[in-house]
Amino acid sequence: MKKERIGELLRWYMREHKRGIWLVILLGAIYGSVFYLYNVPVEAVAYGTVLGVTFLLVMNVLWFWKFCRKHQKRMELLPGIEYAYRDMPEADTLAEKDYRQMVMDLGKSCYEHLMELENQEQESKEYYTIWVHQIKTPIAVMRMILQEEDTRQNRELLAELFRIEQYAEMALSYIRLESSESDFVIKEYNLDDIIRQAIRRYAPQFIRRKLHLVYESTEVKVLTDEKWLLFILEQIISNAVKYTPSGTITIRVTEDKKLSVEDTGIGIAPEDLPRIFEKGFTGYNGRNDKKATGLGLNLCRKAAEHLNIGIAVESKPGVGSCFTLDLKERQFNIE
Known part of the structure; x- marks a missing residue:
């Protein structure tokens, strides 16, 4: 325990026992006055004083140690107090007993409400x-x-x-x-198969909007979850189709496992770029579109975090946007 922390605890200990300290000082003054008035030998008074002070010091060291231990125990319980309130240290005084009972009752009530909310x-x-x-x-x-x-x-x-x-x-x-339940199945997949699934699904949209698609097949394999990588890719393609009135959407895969989706659409305003992955944020383009929810890219970011996929975005208004997924193998953030 750090010296600063010990000093703080010592101040709190003295504050909590200030009445006892003042009582000892007062009794010492009274006995000293009585011994002085009755001419009690100094040696006897000094001997008794040394014994008394030594005894008090030893006892206070023990009491202070117990005080620190109880404080440490409470601090260990604090992060999960809604579940661990039953493990509070036993009370030594009536006041501690009362406070302990109050915390126990409050903890029980909070726990019941928490369980009810989780069930709902x-x-x-x-x-x-x-x-x-x-x-x-x-x-x-x-x-x-x-x-x-x-x-x-x-x-x-x-x-x-x-x-x-x-x-x-x-x-x-x-x-x-x-959900706290894991919905991820990590395996090695052929990236080309996943990309073609997304392309097939959005093929009618490409045809309807008369967009040109550029993609060359790849033999790159990635360790990932097929369903969630497909979800991320589909959301990015969906945005590319939505905000590209005419022109080309290009999908590339590099040898270092970087997957990019580039469009020649309206682009993203520079002031909106840092916030596009925020929940509910639609930006200037989304407000003009009137149909944007601000959820798609936010869900992409969350899924990418679970799979430890890096997402980079480059965009220029009037030129287009490029979303890049870094699919290099890393440790997955899946519970």
């Missing part, structure tokens, strides 16, 4: 998870109906239906990322 949160997650899975059925049925006839109106409706499906899956991803 778990029930909400289960409800929304079931809802997202159930909503996929009518979406699939509507897609089949709209695909029966290839008209301009049906193509527009299919595009909006695709957006609904995106938002439903985004909600499910949000629930899974916020």
Whole structure:
């Protein structure tokens, strides 16, 4: 224990026992006066004083040590007090007993409320998870109906239906990322397979918006979670498609396992660039779009943190944006 900390505890100990200290001083003054008035020999007084002071010093050292131990015990319990309140040190005084009982009652009440909130949160997650899975059925049925006839109106409706499906899956991803249960399966995957899955899913959007896609197949293999890497890539491609009225989207993979998605869209304002991964932040482009949620890139960042994937962004307004995923193997941040 540091000297500064010991000094602080000593001040608190003396403050807590100041009445006893003043009582000892007062009694010493009274006995000293009586001995002086009755001409008691100095040697006898000095001998008794030395014995008394020595005894008091020894006892106070022991009491101070116990005082420090109890304080240390309380500090160890403090970080998890909502669960460890039952392990508080036993009381030595009536006041400590009263305070201990108050803390015990308060801790029990907080623990019950905490358990109730956790149960409610778990029930909400289960409800929304079931809802997202159930909503996929009518979406699939509507897609089949709209695909029966290839008209301009049906193509527009299919595009909006695709957006609904995106938002439903985004909600499910949000629930899974916020859950304490691990939803990650780490294996070695062929990166080309994952990229082609994302391209196939967004192919109708490329065609509808008449965007040119540039991609050369790769043989790079990565150690990752396929589902969540695909989710990150799809969100980045979705933004590229959304904010590229016309032009090209280029997907590249380098030998050092860096995956980039570059577009020739409207770009990101310099003042918005540092905040694009914040929850709910839509920026200037999102406010103009009126349909941005500010959740997609935030979920990308959270998933990337779990997989320890670095995300870098470069953008110039009117020129385009480039998102780069660093897929080099690192230690995963998965509980």
